[in-house]
Amino acid sequence: MLSQTVEYALRAAVYLANQAPQARTTEQIAEVTKVPQAYLSKVMQNLAKAGIVRSQRGIHGGFLLARSSAELTILEVVNAVDPVQRIQTCPLGIAAHGSNLCPLHRRLDLALAAVENAFGKTTLADVLSEPTRSVPLCGMTIPAGAACIPLDLASPAPGNAT
Amino acid sequence: MLSQTVEYALRAAVYLANQAPQARTTEQIAEVTKVPQAYLSKVMQNLAKAGIVRSQRGIHGGFLLARSSAELTILEVVNAVDPVQRIQTCPLGIAAHGSNLCPLHRRLDLALAAVENAFGKTTLADVLSEPTRSVPLCGMTIPAGAACIPLDLASPAPGNAT
DNA sequence: CGATTAAAGGACAATCTTGTCCTTTTTTGG
DNA sequence: CCAAAAAAGGACAAGATTGTCCTTTAATCG
Numbered sequence: 340m341l342s343q344t345v346e347y348a349l350r351a352a353v354y355l356a357n358q359a360p361q362a363r364t365t366e367q368i369a370e371v372t373k374v375p376q377a378y379l380s381k382v383m384q385n386l387a388k389a390g391i392v393r394s395q396r397g398i399h400g401g402f403l404l405a406r407s408s409a410e411l412t413i414l415e416v417v418n419a420v421d422p423v424q425r426i427q428t429c430p431l432g433i434a435a436h437g438s439n440l441c442p443l444h445r446r447l448d449l450a451l452a453a454v455e456n457a458f459g460k461t462t463l464a465d466v467l468s469e470p471t472r473s474v475p476l477c478g479m480t481i482p483a484g485a486a487c488i489p490l491d492l493a494s495p496a497p498g499n500a501t
Numbered sequence: 502m503l504s505q506t507v508e509y510a511l512r513a514a515v516y517l518a519n520q521a522p523q524a525r526t527t528e529q530i531a532e533v534t535k536v537p538q539a540y541l542s543k544v545m546q547n548l549a550k551a552g553i554v555r556s557q558r559g560i561h562g563g564f565l566l567a568r569s570s571a572e573l574t575i576l577e578v579v580n581a582v583d584p585v586q587r588i589q590t591c592p593l594g595i596a597a598h599g600s601n602l603c604p605l606h607r608r609l610d611l612a613l614a615a616v617e618n619a620f621g622k623t624t625l626a627d628v629l630s631e632p633t634r635s636v637p638l639c640g641m642t643i644p645a646g647a648a649c650i651p652l653d654l655a656s657p658a659p660g661n662a663t
Numbered sequence: 664c665g666a667t668t669a670a671a672g673g674a675c676a677a678t679c680t681t682g683t684c685c686t687t688t689t690t691t692g693g
Numbered sequence: 694c695c696a697a698a699a700a701a702g703g704a705c706a707a708g709a710t711t712g713t714c715c716t717t718t719a720a721t722c723g
Binding site for chain 1: 502503508511512515534535575585586592593604605607608609611612613615616619620623627628629631
């Protein structure tokens, strides 16, 4: 239900939030978040256009959050790449009589509204500071026992980095 | 966020719920719900495989709800054609350590759970009996003022029907 | 039985999403 | 100024979703 692109954008955003205020290259982000690099590049462009991140070319360039992680919500990230589309009018043919949805579509829209609301209330900082032992973005090879590892431990391949 | 196929399946299901216990042909359903007929045919096949509707070939055949509209939830319809995919494991690479999601994916899954829950609680009967003047499935040419018309008024083109 | 009706199913086309590759532009450091 | 680094952007390929068309199978009625 959430697109692949949304998933990727969120991974990147959370990673950048964790690494703030430092810039990270597409290559670095791709490696840690396990997103296909060339595709991630496009996703990052969208995040940049939407003002979520700022991009910087050249040496020591990369991407960094445009605003504080406490001000950036998951919803903004989602909407930057694949907007949550609320149902404005009954989707059958004509019907654009304001916000007068039929029961079916009102229910559907209510669910979308709930998602929108939950996402809008959650900032990237919230995600990072969640009171739990598992930390955002998981899945790397780890000591077995912990399900996730902190992002800042997930350094982009020791040795070949800058 | 909800696929086109889900939208179509729900329209058809609500229509059949309204018309129960009578069978309706793909042609009739397609006309009222404004779904491309040939595609609807595939969608109905999925609903039939999932036991949501029963199909009947030949003269006086068509589709009808397999169970009472009070027992069929929106969720079942959705899951029959395009399942709500909860996040079971952190989607990064390996990581299948049970249900130990990182904060990001826990949040996302929570939103999915809310949708699943809302859909699971809503039966087709609920949708039909909503206390409102607008009635499920709308969008036909109407007296202007009402945003929707009852399904049973939306007869499949008077004149060329059976 | 035979004609008609309608779903089932296969093949295929159009479109959108996702993913890859390569060139161009900008920035920085020496 | 020059070389290297890194984003921007274009072109294109693979895959999934959506949509169309036609043939086959099953059911009903006369």
